[in-house]
Amino acid sequence: VAALIILILGYLIGFIMGHAVRIILQKIGIDAQVQKSKLTKAIGNAHISVLVGEITKWYIFVIFLQSAVDVLRLGTLSVILTQFALWLPDVIAAVLIVIFGLLFAQYVDLKLQETSKVKGSNMWGKVLKWAITLIVVVIALGQIGIDVSLLENVILLIIGAFAVGIALAIEPGRPAYIPLAHDDASPQLPREFVLNALKPILENRADMVIGSRF
Secondary structure, three states: OHHHHHHHHHHHHHHHHHHHHHHHHHHOOHHHHHHHOOOHHHHOOOOHHHHHHHHHHHHHHHHHHHHHHHHHOOOHHHHHHHHHHHHHHHHHHHHHHHHHHHHHHHHHHHHHHHHOOOOOHHHHHHHHHHHHHHHHHHHHHHHOOOOOHHHHHHHHHHHHHHHHOOEOOOOOOOOOEOOOOOOOOOOOOOHHHHHHHHHHHHHOOOOOOOOOOO
16 A cells, blocks of 8 residues: 555656646747757657656656555565666666757758758768767667667777778869778778779779879
């Protein structure tokens, strides 16, 4: 009975606090600002105030849930329930990471499209958006206790490939760099791969190619 009372009390307090947070966020115009900046698309057109309010409500409920489990004293089952109750805040934190990560990814994409006049900026905006989304998901998975070391290594390899790979010029007047035939152990592209890729360009007399150390 005591555990049930604690749960009911926790839910009521969580509901009140969550509602208060939602009202405050609506009063300061957070929903209007996010909608104005076209970021709501990243979270399924949901309202930030509602999401944060719900997360606040359930976070408070989880705190009371831990106390209710301690009151039950069900032996092994209590231990399992306690571990579950202690894990739930990590789930809530992961949800927050995903929400604000998606908002940030959408913001970067929109700003790149609005401010950049470089050809191909829309494509790079999408690429950057999905890269940020992938990183956010990995961080969120790590937050809830999932081993993401393999995914982290894969992401590092992808970022490294972009960093040391072919730097393609996306508009006239911009140089390009191809890491090839380095004397040291720095990352570089296979010689045959590069030659096969550049052969059509170099053999085309209609294209003017300016380079160094061909």
